[in-house]
Amino acid sequence: MDLIDGMLARRTTNGPFRPDPVSREHQHLLMRVAQAAPSHFNSQPWRFVLIENPDTIGQVAAIAGQSMTELIEGGVFFERYRRYFRFTEKEMQERRDGIHIDHLPGPLKPFTRQVFSDAGLKLMRQLGVPKKLGEDNRKLVAGSPLLLAVLLDKGEYRPGELSGFYSVFGMGAAMENIWNAVGALGMGIQFVSTPMEIPRHWQAIQDLLRVPGDLELMAVYRLGYLPPDQARPSIDWSSRHRKRLEQFVYRDTCEQPERE
Numbered sequence: 001m002d003l004i005d006g007m008l009a010r011r012t013t014n015g016p017f018r019p020d021p022v023s024r025e026h027q028h029l030l031m032r033v034a035q036a037a038p039s040h041f042n043s044q045p046w047r048f049v050l051i052e053n054p055d056t057i058g059q060v061a062a063i064a065g066q067s068m069t070e071l072i073e074g075g076v077f078f079e080r081y082r083r084y085f086r087f088t089e090k091e092m093q094e095r096r097d098g099i100h101i102d103h104l105p106g107p108l109k110p111f112t113r114q115v116f117s118d119a120g121l122k123l124m125r126q127l128g129v130p131k132k133l134g135e136d137n138r139k140l141v142a143g144s145p146l147l148l149a150v151l152l153d154k155g156e157y158r159p160g161e162l163s164g165f166y167s168v169f170g171m172g173a174a175m176e177n178i179w180n181a182v183g184a185l186g187m188g189i190q191f192v193s194t195p196m197e198i199p200r201h202w203q204a205i206q207d208l209l210r211v212p213g214d215l216e217l218m219a220v221y222r223l224g225y226l227p228p229d230q231a232r233p234s235i236d237w238s239s240r241h242r243k244r245l246e247q248f249v250y251r252d253t254c255e256q257p258e259r260e
Contacts, residue, residue: 007180012239013188016139017224021052022146026185030148030223033177039170040163045156046174049209051147058142059208060192060220065138067194067201072130075121076197096243141192144222149205150175151215171218182223192220 027050039045051057071077078085084098092100124130141147150171157167182189195201196219206217249258 003180006183009183010180011183011188013190013226016143016227017145017188017222018227019143019145020225022187022223022225026187027146029185030178030181033181034174037170037173037177039173040156040166043156043166043170045153045167046171047151047153047215049149049151051149051209052145056208057144057147060147060195060205061138061140061142061144063195063201063204063208064141064192065134067134067198068137069130069134071194071197072133073125078121080197092241096241096247099239100241137194140190141222144224146223147192148178148221148223149209149217150219150221151211151217154214154216157216168218175219175221186225187223188226189221189223192222195220 031048031050034046034048035044037046051060068077086092086095086098086100089100089102092098152167152171156163158164179189195205202217205220209217211217245260246257250256251258
């Protein structure tokens with residue numbers, strides 16, 4: 001039951017970590033729980049890079065911040081992900097998915113409904129929102145004592161073949177094990193996703209990590225120990241709602257939703 005309770009309590013950390021280094025013992029423990037994940041024919045296609053070097057973390061942070069600024073400034077972020085944004089609790093209760101933008105600076109609150117319009121984007125530029133979000137993102141990554149790069153062995157990861165699916169499935173299981181384990185260690189974790197959105201920035205991270213030709217860089221995460229009292233970022237969201245059973249579970253065929 002402790003394991004199940006921990007899985008149900010899983011969180012993503014949007015705020016800063018403590019500056020304390022993550023102990024080598026905890027780093028290796030997280031690698032062990034990742035290693036325990038299932039994989040096709042026990043192929044174990046995952047590879048990991050544990051990044052503690054402050055200069056490397058700073059460079060990844062700068063890339064992440066610049067990526068965020070560019071995505072918001074050009075409207076690409078909202079255009080790409082608008083279907084996941086919710087602005088009221090009522091929307092969240094009805095849909096039970098996406099993210100609820102429930103924490104905004106005062107000047108932006110009256111304009112949440114216009115965020116996807118040209119006028120809304122113009123206002124955000126005038127208020128310096130893209131640069132603010134980019135700098136917030138940079139600080140979060142730069143202040144993380146540990147980054148984790150996740151890669152796949154191209155000998156197993158072959159997109160377009162079943163091996164590609166099996167490899168991604170196994171990697172997902174390995175990362176879920178890590179995600180569920182960090183809470184027991186007093187730690188948090190968050191996906192550093194923005195560089196992936198812009199190919200040249202993603203390539204810059206690959207070059208920085210000296211990724212060889214036989215490996216594919218798949219994702220980067222930031223990890224660290226959680227402070228006792230964590231202030232929310234100036235622009236933040238919540239995503240604790242989950243779909244009801246009848247919204248994602250069926251009985252016997254896809255024609256019969258499962259009831260609570």
